[in-house]
Amino acid sequence: MSNVTENTTAEQHMLKLFHANFEQISTLDTKPITALRQKAIDSISEHGFPNLETENWRYTNLEPLFLADYHIDFSNQSRPFDIEKIFTCDVYDLDTFSITLLNGWYVYKNAPLTTLGNGTIIGSLAKAMEVYPDLVNEYIGNATDINQPGLAALNTAFFQDGIFIYVPDGVEVEKPIQLINIINSPDPIMVHPRHLVIVGKKSKLTLVHCDHSLTHNISFTNSLTETFLAREANMEFYKIQNKGANSAVINNSFIKQKQDSNLISHTLVLNGGFTKNVINAELGEKNANTELNGLYLVDSNQHVDNQLFVDHASPECHSEQLYKGILDDEATAVFSGKIMVRKDAQKTLAYQNNKNILLTDEAKANTQPMLEIYADDVKCSHGATVGQLDPEAMFYLRTRGMCERTARQLLMYAFAAEVVRKITIDPLRERIDQMIEKRLKGELSICDQCVLHCNSKEPTVFNIDVSKL
Amino acid sequence: MAEDKSNDILDEVTQSEYKYGFYTDIEMDQAPKGLTEDTIRFISAKKNEPEFMLEFRLKAFRHWKTLKEPRWAHVNYPPIDFQDIIYYSAPKKKPQYESLDEVDPELLETFEKLGIPLEEQKMLAGVAVDAVMDSVSVATTFREKLEEKGVIFMSFSEALQKHPELVKKHMGTVVPYTDNFYAALNSAVFSDGSFCYIPKGVRCPMELSTYFRINAANTGQFERTLIVAEEGSYVSYMEGCTAPMRDENQLHAAIVEIIAKKDAEVKYATVQNWWPGDKKGKGGVYNFVTKRGLCEGENSKISWTQVETGSAITWKYPSVILMGDNSIGEFYSVAVTNNYQQADTGTKMVHLGRNTRSTIISKGISAGKSNNSYRGLVKSSRRAENARNFSQCDSLLLGDQCGAHTFPYVEVGNRSTIVEHEATTSKISDDQLFYCLQRGIDMEAAIGLIVNGYAKEVLSKLPMEFAVEAQKLLSISLEGSVG
Numbered sequence: 001m002s003n004v005t006e007n008t009t010a011e012q013h014m015l016k017l018f019h020a021n022f023e024q025i026s027t028l029d030t031k032p033i034t035a036l037r038q039k040a041i042d043s044i045s046e047h048g049f050p051n052l053e054t055e056n057w058r059y060t061n062l063e064p065l066f067l068a069d070y071h072i073d074f075s076n077q078s079r080p081f082d083i084e085k086i087f088t089c090d091v092y093d094l095d096t097f098s099i100t101l102l103n104g105w106y107v108y109k110n111a112p113l114t115t116l117g118n119g120t121i122i123g124s125l126a127k128a129m130e131v132y133p134d135l136v137n138e139y140i141g142n143a144t145d146i147n148q149p150g151l152a153a154l155n156t157a158f159f160q161d162g163i164f165i166y167v168p169d170g171v172e173v174e175k176p177i178q179l180i181n182i183i184n185s186p187d188p189i190m191v192h193p194r195h196l197v198i199v200g201k202k203s204k205l206t207l208v209h210c211d212h213s214l215t216h217n218i219s220f221t222n223s224l225t226e227t228f229l230a231r232e233a234n235m236e237f238y239k240i241q242n243k244g245a246n247s248a249v250i251n252n253s254f255i256k257q258k259q260d261s262n263l264i265s266h267t268l269v270l271n272g273g274f275t276k277n278v279i280n281a282e283l284g285e286k287n288a289n290t291e292l293n294g295l296y297l298v299d300s301n302q303h304v305d306n307q308l309f310v311d312h313a314s315p316e317c318h319s320e321q322l323y324k325g326i327l328d329d330e331a332t333a334v335f336s337g338k339i340m341v342r343k344d345a346q347k348t349l350a351y352q353n354n355k356n357i358l359l360t361d362e363a364k365a366n367t368q369p370m371l372e373i374y375a376d377d378v379k380c381s382h383g384a385t386v387g388q389l390d391p392e393a394m395f396y397l398r399t400r401g402m403c404e405r406t407a408r409q410l411l412m413y414a415f416a417a418e419v420v421r422k423i424t425i426d427p428l429r430e431r432i433d434q435m436i437e438k439r440l441k442g443e444l445s446i447c448d449q450c451v452l453h454c455n456s457k458e459p460t461v462f463n464i465d466v467s468k469l
Numbered sequence: 470m471a472e473d474k475s476n477d478i479l480d481e482v483t484q485s486e487y488k489y490g491f492y493t494d495i496e497m498d499q500a501p502k503g504l505t506e507d508t509i510r511f512i513s514a515k516k517n518e519p520e521f522m523l524e525f526r527l528k529a530f531r532h533w534k535t536l537k538e539p540r541w542a543h544v545n546y547p548p549i550d551f552q553d554i555i556y557y558s559a560p561k562k563k564p565q566y567e568s569l570d571e572v573d574p575e576l577l578e579t580f581e582k583l584g585i586p587l588e589e590q591k592m593l594a595g596v597a598v599d600a601v602m603d604s605v606s607v608a609t610t611f612r613e614k615l616e617e618k619g620v621i622f623m624s625f626s627e628a629l630q631k632h633p634e635l636v637k638k639h640m641g642t643v644v645p646y647t648d649n650f651y652a653a654l655n656s657a658v659f660s661d662g663s664f665c666y667i668p669k670g671v672r673c674p675m676e677l678s679t680y681f682r683i684n685a686a687n688t689g690q691f692e693r694t695l696i697v698a699e700e701g702s703y704v705s706y707m708e709g710c711t712a713p714m715r716d717e718n719q720l721h722a723a724i725v726e727i728i729a730k731k732d733a734e735v736k737y738a739t740v741q742n743w744w745p746g747d748k749k750g751k752g753g754v755y756n757f758v759t760k761r762g763l764c765e766g767e768n769s770k771i772s773w774t775q776v777e778t779g780s781a782i783t784w785k786y787p788s789v790i791l792m793g794d795n796s797i798g799e800f801y802s803v804a805v806t807n808n809y810q811q812a813d814t815g816t817k818m819v820h821l822g823r824n825t826r827s828t829i830i831s832k833g834i835s836a837g838k839s840n841n842s843y844r845g846l847v848k849s850s851r852r853a854e855n856a857r858n859f860s861q862c863d864s865l866l867l868g869d870q871c872g873a874h875t876f877p878y879v880e881v882g883n884r885s886t887i888v889e890h891e892a893t894t895s896k897i898s899d900d901q902l903f904y905c906l907q908r909g910i911d912m913e914a915a916i917g918l919i920v921n922g923y924a925k926e927v928l929s930k931l932p933m934e935f936a937v938e939a940q941k942l943l944s945i946s947l948e949g950s951v952g
Contacts, residue, residue, distance in 0.1 A: 343870075356881070358883070359884055360884055361851055361882070361884050363882075363884065364881065364882045365879070365881045366878070366879065366881075367879045368876065368879070369877060370874070371864075371873075371874060371875040372872070373864070373872060373873050373874060374871075375866075375869060376866035376896045378866075378894060378896075379893075379894075379895055380894040380895070382892050383890060383891040383892070384877070384891075385887075385889050386887070387886065387887035387888065388884060
């Protein structure tokens with residue numbers, strides 16, 4: 001596989017790759033899916049990939065990512081194997097139904113598709129395309145806007161497998177479903193996992209999505225999750241990212257919500273060389289609620305970009321966004337959150353808040369909280385801050401006899417806690433809580449302490465220099 | 470019932486016509502339509518400009534040809550044919566008047582209608598007026614008084630003749646011709662404007678004021694203003710605009726450059742009330758302006774205050790580059806849009822020096838089918854230790870057909886900077902109205918009261934003479950008879 005050179009753009013390169021491997025990519029396709037791929041390819045030819053002139057990408061440069069000579073697995077290379085042998089979740093008492101993707105392909109011990117007692121189907125998307133073509137065709141591609149520069153089109157063109165979850169009407173899935181996305185490859189690898197989550201009427205689902213790398217090799221994950229919430233459906237969506245410095249992750253999340261549905265999303269970026277999380281939530285019917293929370297703790301030269309778009313397409317919906325970040329060393333963070341209130345989406349309530357703490361002069365925070373409003377009977381507000389710890393709060397703690405170091409740690413911990421305490425899965429919250437506390441004390445070595453167990457031989461030690469606080 | 474009443478008022482508002490819509494018939498000395506190097510040579514020759522000016526224009530023009538029209542703003546308009554514009558038009562009679570009696574009476578009448586304090590009112594208002602009528606300055610008052618202090622306040626063309634070295638030294642240093650599409654266009658074809666120079670340690674004894682006025686149909690107006698405040702000086706500058714009602718869209722691409730040296734302070738106030746187009750969104754002025762101030766020296770201060778009620782499309786971002794340590798930038802804005810007006814306006818505060826501070830207060834009011842956007846950048850560079858910014862951008866929506874948008878950009882590159890941004894969008898609450906009504910204030914007055922209260926924070930920053938006009942404009946553009 002030749003890489004991007006001076007004469008070939010990344011787009012041309014990927015298009016060439018697509019056409020050369022079309023047979024393999026589309027092996028399991030139904031007709032509508034092949035058509036969808038074609039549309040995506042047309043979109044890439046027309047719009048290209050985002051660059052620094054693309055509004056949503058103005059602070060995130062994609063170009064260097066395409067320079068590596070990536071390998072793509074066009075067929076499932078993973079044999080059925082016992083995932084527990086190479087991976088154990090570090091949240092010991094987290095009781096989940098766990099499923100694993102290795103290099104973008106579904107890893108199964110027994111069956112590629114499992115139907116639980118309550119009718120919930122969990123398994124490989126590739127298999128679901130074969131077994132439940134109607135169900136898949138009805139939903140897939142419906143929440144995703146591929147007609148703009150972005151990597152959603154690229155995923156749509158190249159995806160072959162991923163997770164498929166279907167929760168029938170009236171079912172509450174008791175255990176959280178944990179999706180573990182593992183990259184393990186000696187060569188630079190590019191993966192395009194695609195996930196489809198359908199939650200039926202009055203149903204309930206908790207999904208924990210973990211991105212994880214087993215090696216420190218270069219990788220590029222461009223995943224896309226489409227989520228459909230029917231009436232009165234409830235979903236809680238956790239995204240935990242803890243990847244090596246050479247990994248790049250772009251997560252595209254598209255959510256469509258019906259009347260009275262509720263979505264709570266938590267995005268926790270604890271490590272990752274390059275991370276971009278895109279969440280597009282469409283509140284398509286009245287009284288749908290969305291709550292998007294995020295926390296990012298980044299250091300060295302990590303780059304994290306959270307791009308949110310909440311589309312109030314119907315009246316009486318409610319949305320909240322709270323994203324907080326602590327940036328150390330030369331880390332850069334981008335927050336671009338947009339609330340769109342469509343015409344006639346009256347009685348909308350929408351709030352948005354982004355707070356950043358910079359620990360060094362080299363760290364950079366770019367934030368764009370945006371409102372675009374076309375209805376008058378609305379209450380929308382947003383706020384953004386970049387700064388340091390509140391000197392008054394510091395002073396207060398100091399007057400109580402606390403040493404400066406402890407006071408600082410306490411305030412930082414409290415800063416993060418606002419997001420952490422929103423996590424409703426107790427073991428997960430406690431674990432993350434501990435982790436953050438340790439990390440802020442400079443005691444945390446990410447690879448043996450983190451939520452996601454990592455077998456790296458060279459653990460990176462995460463040092464927040466407390467004297468800089 | 471209350472709602473019906475408020476709709477009536479809104480209707481009334483929508484129906485209130487532009488009061489300053491008239492057209493003065495004066496013979497024009499025009500350049501042929503279209504833009505080529507010859508047009509630029511024509512303009513330059515007409516104005517008898519020094520050689521460096523022509524070169525500057527030509528460089529700008531050549532650069533402009535390489536640029537594409539920007540489309541990123543949240544506005545929609547049909548493509549502009551830049552070859553279908555007359556780039557130079559001047560009143561034929563050369564404005565070399567000994568006294569006001571010699572001024573073309575028709576012109577004086579125009580000013581009278583605008584209420585410019587040119588003659589009787591000039592003592593009363595205490596305002597020196599450099600009135601610009603379609604590109605060429607026709608009358609300048611209070612010149613002597615200013616000259617005593619060493620203040621230079623004259624038209625740009627005159628400054629080019631009398632003080633070419635000052636112009637050459639400062640022009641294009643804040644807004645280079647490479648800055649953007651419209652800045653390049655302006656640099657190539659600007660016809661006239663104002664030049665203001667405050668020498669070291671001088672506090673300008675009066676408010677300086679310039680009225681811009683677009684007159685001939687089909688004539689783009691390309692003003693250029695340059696204000697230089699030397700060390701320790703102070704000036705308050707006012708710019709106000711009204712335009713006659715014409716059917717064709719008129720393009721206005723101005724440049725304002727301000728340079729504040731050490732300890733200098735410049736206050737720049739604008740009331741903009743150009744023709745916004747009719748109720749169906751036909752016609753109106755396109756206002757694509759580059760305004761930028763440079764706080765070059767330590768402890769300098771630049772403050773922008775604007776009341777924007779006019780123009781079919783407003784596209785401007787008065788900015789401050791805070792280069793000197795401890796310098797201060799301020800931006801206070803009220804932008805009102807009605808009918809089909811579109812405004813994409815805001816500011817840029819670029820913190821480069823230490824301990825620099827900036828404040829942004831922006832109040833948007835949208836009614837009718839208009840769209841009103843705030844777009845702003847607050848940037849703090851690595852060196853800008855202890856920089857501080859506070860931004861507040863509020864939007865008020867009147868009617869369910871309009872849009873209010875906020876696009877702030879915050880870029881922070883050091884740890885000691887504190888940036889706070891907050892914004893709210895809402896309509897006039899029923900509670901507020903109810904409170905006013907039960908105190909016996911009628912609906913019309915109540916809305917007026919609330920809107921005025923909403924904008925007060927900004928209006929109070931205007932020079933007094935202007936504040937009165939600004940309030941009147943708010944009434945005209947929004948409230949009908951409510952005041």
